[in-house]
Amino acid sequence: MNKSIFIFCLFFYSKILFSQNEVYNYARKIVDTMASESMHGRGYVNSGDKIAANYIKTEFEKFGLKTFNNNYYQHFNFDINTFPNTPYLSTDYISINWFPAENYLVSATSPPIKKLKNLEIVWCDSTTICSENNFKHFQKQKFKNKWIIIDKKGIVDKEILKTLEYIKTNPYKAHGIGVIQENKLTWTCSQNVSSFPTIELLVNDSTRKLIDKTKKCYVAYQAESKFIPNYQSQNVIGYVQGSIYPDSFFVFSAHYDHLGQMGENIYFPGANDNASGCAMLLNLAKYYSKPENKPKYSILFIAFGAEEVGLVGSKYFTENPLVPLNKIKFVLNMDIMGTGEEGITVVNGSIFKNEFDKLKQINTDNNYIKEIKIRGKAANSDHYYFSEKGVKAFFIYTMGGIKAYHDIYDKAETLPLNEFENLFKLITKFSESLQN
Ligand SMILES: [Zn+2]
Structure with a gap:
């Protein structure tokens, strides 16, 4: 093929290719x-x-x-x-480095929280919620200056909502709530601010097994939201x-x-x-x-x-x-x-x-x-x-x-x-x- 014909064909072909892919490109x-x-x-x-x-x-x-x-x-x-400032979270119940949006989320409704340290963790899991006696014991606790972590495994959503409601209206207010998720983190937007910081924690099954819930553990947390x-x-x-x-x-x-x-x-x-x-x-x-x-x-x-x-x-x-x-x-x-x-x-x-x-x-x-x-x-x-x-x-x-x-x-x-x-x-x- 003569060189100019070749160039012409190439040009023509690329034109066809372009129009076919124009929408995609x-x-x-x-x-x-x-x-x-x-x-x-x-x-x-x-x-x-x-x-x-x-x-x-x-x-x-x-x-x-x-x-x-x-x-x-x-x-x-x-x-x-909104959340213009990078949040911070550390816990000592397990050696995990917490990275925002990667393995934990600050809930969209969270109020501005400045440097909270040494908040004792109160665990709430299926053994707490699914037994009446255990739940009564849980309710008797004073949550002031504590951070409640709900481990969702084995608990139906309805029970979780009921528990969250109870925690939020308890007069001995906890400082915040963490909810352990297994599968994925899904964020959202909010027009409202809650009086209560909530975070979601992504913890897989094998990591969960390493948590010793009988040990005294603490949370440090900061999330300066801006309404x-x-x-x-x-x-x-x-x-x-x-x-x-x-x-x-x-x-x-x-x-x-x-x-x-x-x-x-x-x-x-x-x-x-x-x-x-x-x-x-x-x-x-x-x-x-x-x-x-x-x-x-x-x-x-x-x-x-x-x-x-x-x-x-x-x-x-x-x-x-x-x-x-x-x-x-x-x-x-x-x-x-x-x-x-x-x-x-x-x-x-x-x-x-x-x-x-x-x-x-x-x-x-x-x-x-x-x-x-x-x-x-x-x-x-x-x-x-x-x-x-x-x-x-x-x-x-x-x-x-x-x-x-x-x-x-x-x-x-x-x-x-x-x-x-x-x-x-x-x-x-x-x-x-x-x-x-
Ligand atoms: Zn959409």
């Missing part, structure tokens, strides 16, 4: 960026939420999405408990005008916030939850903003804030909608889009059965995803307040693959995005079928 870039340290876990320490919102806004601008009131942001406020009342965050909203029905709206949504930081150096990347959903949202915005893909309905692209805090951003939007809610024909909310080995689940699928059947038919005809599971109503993501207000809404999440969730292991490096392009095709075909 762009998704990869978004997940890598949004789950990186520079976004601080997209929470409320170091303004992670604002950095993430600005990133999405910049992408919206690139695609030329239209704004409402000349602004991509819709602001709202809420209270939030911020009335924090201002934002939804990021843009739209593409419809070619035939500009006053009818189709909504794509995904929350961009995550859990933020626990101390100065530890952040929760939230690659699957929900940088992956943002990657789908931005891919859709990029696609529908091209003149050749102009939709029939107007399409709203909403990156919701403060989902992890309790669906705060989406609730605010449904109470202060930028278009009349009765003009919204359908909402497709995407949260956790990074795997898919076992297919996807559609929340509200059994409520909007016609639309679910349509989605399923498109998938069967084109063989995109292994399985589409149906689910009923659930208040587990940003679709919720829409369907509560009578707007048809689905929430789609992927299943299978990596199990990291609300922990420091939900990272970009290990997120496969293996069904991402198929999902993109399924979603665009579905949205187009609803606009006919």
Whole structure:
């Protein structure tokens, strides 16, 4: 082959390859960026939420999405408990080095605690809780200046809640509670502060066997949380005008916030939850903003804030909608889009059965995803307040693959995005079928 023909072929081939992988490549870039340290876990320490919102806004601008009131942001406020300072924990009942978010978690509701030392441990395990006599003995103790550790092994959740309630309302207040978990640590966000510090401790079975609960043992602890009342965050909203029905709206949504930081150096990347959903949202915005893909309905692209805090951003939007809610024909909310080995689940699928059947038919005809599971109503993501207000809404999440969730292991490096392009095709075909 002549050299110039070879170069031409190479160029042509790489062009084809690029267009095939364009959706994936762009998704990869978004997940890598949004789950990186520079976004601080997209929470409320170091303004992670604002950095993430600005990133999405910049992408919206690139695609030329239209704004409402000349602004991509819709602001709202809420209270939030944050952890800007690195917590500290040491115990002498076993020689474990405690690392925040790795083998222990400060509960999201924890009040600020400065340097507590020499707090005696009171054990509470299945032998305490499952025998009436033992529990009576436990109740007679004075907990003042003590730290109670509940070992969950062999105790049902209902009993644990009852015990926690008892401990918290006991007049001889303990200084704090530790709860031993076996499997994994799962963090969260809180708008409230408890009067009581609670920590979760990850201890496996073989380590647990080494604990001598008869020995007098102590805890030292520090976690300076910072409660911020009335924090201002934002939804990021843009739209593409419809070619035939500009006053009818189709909504794509995904929350961009995550859990933020626990101390100065530890952040929760939230690659699957929900940088992956943002990657789908931005891919859709990029696609529908091209003149050749102009939709029939107007399409709203909403990156919701403060989902992890309790669906705060989406609730605010449904109470202060930028278009009349009765003009919204359908909402497709995407949260956790990074795997898919076992297919996807559609929340509200059994409520909007016609639309679910349509989605399923498109998938069967084109063989995109292994399985589409149906689910009923659930208040587990940003679709919720829409369907509560009578707007048809689905929430789609992927299943299978990596199990990291609300922990420091939900990272970009290990997120496969293996069904991402198929999902993109399924979603665009579905949205187009609803606009006919
Ligand atoms: Zn989420």
